[in-house]
Amino acid sequence: MSDNAYLVGLRLAGRKVVVVGGGSVAQRRLPLLVANGADVHVITRSATPAVEALAGITLELREFREGDLEGAWYAIAATDDPAVNAAVVAEAERRLIFCVRADVAREGTAVTPASFEYEGLSVGVLAGGDHRRSAAIRSAIHEALQQGLIAAETPGVLPGGVALVGGGPGDPELITVRGRRLLAHADVVVADRLAPPELLAELAPHVEVIDAAKIPYGRAMAQDAINEVLIDRAKAGKFVVRLKGGDPFVFARGYEEVIACADAGIPVTVVPGVTSAIAVPALAGVPVTHRAVTHEFVVVSGHVAPDHPESLVNWDALASMSGTIVLLMAVERIEQFASVLLAGGRPADTPVLVVQHGTTAAQRTLRATLADAPERIREDGVRPPAIIVIGSVAAFGG
Structure with missing residues (x-):
């Protein structure tokens, strides 16, 4: 049977799915099936504690029998016995039910992609049966989305308002994944002295970077002047990231900025940081x-x-x-x-x-x-x- 596979998304909510086997493979597959609302039936001689404790499934501790796939829309053969897995696939073939065979993928009629969910996106990768490759590519795409190298938003539609981002204690790798992603989407960055400077070096040339310590404020308090810059740029339709060292709510006057933006009708997203x-x-x-x-x-x-x-x-x-x-x-x-x-x-x-x-x-x-x-x-x-x-x-x- 060919390793080529046609990628498709299945709407399984309320539909019967049979998983034969209750070991580590089933343990990995079951949560996503449950999360998508499938009517999940697990048939296995023995189950891991995690499978036994999983809510939202019907668990039967017994041998697989002919007829167990009746009424199913989708099946997964995930036992440690090749003969049982082959029997599950054979019954699925007769009943025209797509079936994944976990131990010998090419013997099944469906393949589980290496996948992840991200901000409303479902991303799956198949690599012709090379599971290590598909997992590696899946992880690379996930990391690129998290770092903002790939935009998860609809092109031309970026989050509005102000994001108050904790940059962490100094090492640029200690900013949160969400903080780094929002920073990559910024039109304007207002940065504190203690914000990791390496993060600013990664910004695109069009991004306006404002050193908070150098904002001219005359008779006004420095904090008031910073608040005014955040509000001014946000009202101009820019997505503004206020980048602080550490955590924005630990001796960083971050909540003062939240209040000022809220009073001006500017939406604020707070991204906690690793505090020094x-x-x-x-x-x-x-x-x-x-x-x-x-x-x-x-x-x-x-x-x-x-x-x-x-x-x-x-x-x-x-x-x-x-x-x-x-x-x-x-x-x-x-x-x-x-x-x-x-x-x-x-x-x-x-x-x-x-x-x-x-x-x-x-x-x-x-x-x-x-x-x-x-x-x-x-x-x-x-x-x-x-x-x-x-x-x-x-x-x-x-």
């Missing part, structure tokens, strides 16, 4: 939590001093806790933060990890204790951006 507060310590070998060591961690902004009237941080509570403290934007005032934690009862020998330019090629780390961290940070010339981790876990990986 967790990722930078992790990639430096330090988990912010660890079983039997710490059950809590707190992420604290160091943009104002402990005694500043605008400070909302309860430093005495932080000092008395036993968990991990992650300080962001704290290098400039590290002396004050260390002092208030020591005064509040944190032991002087509490381990401290400092990571500068985390996740990038310029990353460097410093290990100290709470007592000597300020002096060590000044001696080493540590400058922002840097993450400071305080707690027992900071001694890990050293």
Whole structure:
């Protein structure tokens, strides 16, 4: 029988599909059949726990018998017994039912493509029976869609409004798949200083890139000026990506931009990012939590001093806790933060990890204790951006 196959999409909702076999092959095939509304009947001598637990199927634990395909529109022979699979295919032939034979694909009358679902698209690949090739091509197409190299939208119809995208902690590969895809569709990108610059280098020449730090704002607050640029470009019909470092809702004023756009009637899509507060310590070998060591961690902004009237941080509570403290934007005032934690009862020998330019090629780390961290940070010339981790876990990986 020829390996050539005619690709077609089957509407199986409410229609009987018989799957013979309950092992790993069936386990992979069943969820999509159920998701498409098929009336799925599984006949097998034994089933994997996942198949047994699957909702939406009729499971019969027994041998396959002549007549089991009565009323079926589609069948899959997926047992580990070639004779049983051949019997399923033979009955399907007699009943004019298309049938997949999982163990010897060319013996069946249908072939399951390597497939995936993506934003309303169903993509399937056949490669003349070369399953590794079809799987590899399927994965390549999926990745190209995710990265925006292939547009999933109707040509000329791009998402409108503003997308607030977290760019991750610095390494351009740590942006989310969705964030990278939206970035590839942008007409305008308003980027923060901490947004990975390599991501901007990938943009097409027609994309307007605006450095948020250089937006002229005169007497207005810088944030107000950024909000105005987002709204102005979006109202002009442009798709605007506001690209931030880390996560847009972790000390990044992202929600202020959401409110401003909402007040102006501009739709906003929020794409969370990998926050440096967790990722930078992790990639430096330090988990912010660890079983039997710490059950809590707190992420604290160091943009104002402990005694500043605008400070909302309860430093005495932080000092008395036993968990991990992650300080962001704290290098400039590290002396004050260390002092208030020591005064509040944190032991002087509490381990401290400092990571500068985390996740990038310029990353460097410093290990100290709470007592000597300020002096060590000044001696080493540590400058922002840097993450400071305080707690027992900071001694890990050293």
